[in-house]
Amino acid sequence: MNSYLKIKQTFLKSVIAFILIACFQAKAQKSQFNIVGSWESIDYWKSKGKAGFTKDGYVSITINGEEIDGKNFIIHGGPNNGQKGELKYKIDIDKTPIEIDFIALKDNQEKGRLLGIIVPVNDSKFLMLINMNGKRPDSIDHDETMTLTKIE
Structure with a gap:
């Protein structure tokens, strides 16, 4: 016993x-998973772009040849046309899928937020889906998913 x-x-x-x-x-x-660095993006429609994520929370993107410098971009259109703004990101790797927010700021005040999710594929590739309607996507199985591949 x-x-x-x-x-x-x-x-x-x-x-x-x-x-x-x-x-x-x-x-x-x-x-x-580490998002910091430069990434090449390709969307569902095979449009290419670039994204850069800094350690201090800024994101810079190039879409259709137009570059938005997260630390210092000029707003085009609307009541703030021609004024300086910032674009930051916030990521929560403890969530599944990983949550990412893109935050537009002017004069250190939040002016808008896009909600998204990330699913890492490997160390140099991830899938990302951003929702434009104010609701975070539940899963990555959507036509508008982007693939980002690390270039630096």
Whole structure:
């Protein structure tokens, strides 16, 4: 009976250790995603662009040849036409899928926010879907998904 209890305790300890290791590995794999850097993007319609994410939270994008410098861009159109604005991003890698917000600022005040999700493919590629209607997408299975590939 005594050896049976020892075997049972050893088995339970092994199962708990396995579960803890698996949880820590999953967390470590998830936290390895790093968006900082320069990326080439291609959308569903095969339109190419570029995106740059800085450590201090700025994003710069090039769409259809038009570059938006996140730290210093000039607003085109609307009541703020010709004025300076900023474009920042906020990412939450602890969510599944990873959540990303693009935040437009003027005079340090938020003027708008686009909500999106990211699904990493590997260290140098991820899928991103941004919703323009103020609601965060639930999943990446949508026609307007973009693929971003690291270039720097």
